[in-house]
Amino acid sequence: SDVAHAHGLKLILWIEPERIHRGTDLYKNHPEWLLGKDGADKLFNLGDPAAWAWMVDHVDRLIKEQGIDLYRQDFNEEALPFWRANDTPDRQGITEMRHVEGYLGFWDELHARHPDLLIDTCASGGRRLDLETLRRSVPLWRSDDSANPEHNQCQTYGMASWVPMFGSGTGCNTPYTIRSEMLPFFTLCLPSKAGQAMDWNLYHREAANWSAIKENLIGDYYPLLPYTRDLRSWIAWQFDRPDLGSGVVQVFRRP
Numbered sequence: 001s002d003v004a005h006a007h008g009l010k011l012i013l014w015i016e017p018e019r020i021h022r023g024t025d026l027y028k029n030h031p032e033w034l035l036g037k038d039g040a041d042k043l044f045n046l047g048d049p050a051a052w053a054w055m056v057d058h059v060d061r062l063i064k065e066q067g068i069d070l071y072r073q074d075f076n077e078e079a080l081p082f083w084r085a086n087d088t089p090d091r092q093g094i095t096e097m098r099h100v101e102g103y104l105g106f107w108d109e110l111h112a113r114h115p116d117l118l119i120d121t122c123a124s125g126g127r128r129l130d131l132e133t134l135r136r137s138v139p140l141w142r143s144d145d146s147a148n149p150e151h152n153q154c155q156t157y158g159m160a161s162w163v164p165m166f167g168s169g170t171g172c173n174t175p176y177t178i179r180s181e182m183l184p185f186f187t188l189c190l191p192s193k194a195g196q197a198m199d200w201n202l203y204h205r206e207a208a209n210w211s212a213i214k215e216n217l218i219g220d221y222y223p224l225l226p227y228t229r230d231l232r233s234w235i236a237w238q239f240d241r242p243d244l245g246s247g248v249v250q251v252f253r254r255p
Contacts (some may be wrong), residue, residue, distance in 0.1 A: 001067030010069035012060065012120065017055055018044045018103075019077045030054075035082040035095070043082040046106060047098025056109050063114055071110065072120040072140070075128065107136045131162065140167040140185045147171065149180035153235055153252050156183065160221040160237065172199065178206045180252060184217040186210050216241050216248040224249070231255055 001011045020026050020034055020042045027034065027042065032041040033051035036042035045051050062068060083096040107119055118135035121128050125144035143161060145151050146168050159166055167185025170177055178188065188207065191198055219241035225234055232252045 001069075005067060011067065012070035012072050013040070013066065013068040014072045014074060014122075015062075016074040016076060017059065018046065018075055018079070022043050024107055035086050039174070041077070043077060043079055044100030045095075045099060046186065047095060048102075052106065053100045056106055059106075059110065060113055061108070063117065069116075070118045070120055072122055073107075073137075075123040104132055104136070111136065126221075134163065138165045138185070139163070142166045142168050142183075146181070149177050150229065150252075150254060152181040152229065154180075154227065154229055156250075157223060157227050157235060157237060160239075163225075164218055172203050172206070175202065175206060176252075178202075181249070182210050182213065182217070184214065186214070213248040215244060219244075219247060224251075 012163050022039070022041060026044070030051070031038075031056070033048055034042035035045050044055065046055065052185045063071060079099070080096070083099060084092060086095040087093065110117055110119070120134050120140040121137040122139070122141050124210055125146070126139055128143040129139060129142075138164070143151075143155055145155075147170075149170075152168065152170065155168075165184050167183050167187065168181055169187030169189045170181040172178060172188045172190060188203060190203075216239045219239040222240065224238055226235040228235060234251065234253055236249065236251040238247055238249040
């Protein structure tokens with residue numbers, strides 16, 4: 001984080017506080033804070049006041065000691081079975097309600113302690129896009145389905161009607177692939193396998209193209225053609241910034 005800050009950059013910390021793996025300290029030392037059966041991964045119970053207080057202090061300390069600017073919370077667990085198993089038949093829903101209250105209160109407390117903190121909601125890619133979550137965070141990774149250009153076009157077409165700020169990432173292999181995922185928050189994923197070549201000319205050109213239009217991508221949204229997944233049909237929309245007197249139209253012919 002020191003190196004990032006010295007270069008005018010910010011650092012994002014990716015953490016998954018609600019899923020507790022076997023053999024970890026919390027699993028061994030605080031079973032009363034966890035939901036689930038022994039021998040399998042468990043769910044951290046944010047509805048438990050003692051557990052909630054510990055997690056808030058733990059993440060707060062990480063943010064301060066490590067110089068974290070953006071906090072990214074992931075959640076790769078199917079929570080409902082844990083919640084239901086913890087309630088008697090006549091009390092179904094209570095554990096879920098308390099957990100959700102704790103989860104939202106957890107973020108509220110982080111914001112209270114760190115007013116400039118930005119929160120990224122991930123949750124297996126776009127699995128927490130409810131209104132209360134979006135009041136407190138932005139989904140910088142909207143879906144784990146990020147490799148298919150047409151899927152990305154369709155995601156933008158639908159999400160932009162409801163969510164003003166979101167992001168994802170795409171491989172840097174063709175202009176069509178990259179431009180299908182030019183979003184308000186945009187990540188070009190570099191090759192990670194040995195022997196894969198990086199087209200730096202393509203990378204720099206498309207990064208410059210995104211930089212030229214990025215301010216428009218949080219503007220008013222207008223679909224221009226009907227939604228379709230048909231690979232023989234075009235799809236198009238525009239973003240408009242009347243305050244800046246500018247906008248951008250994105251049109252895709254499909255393969």
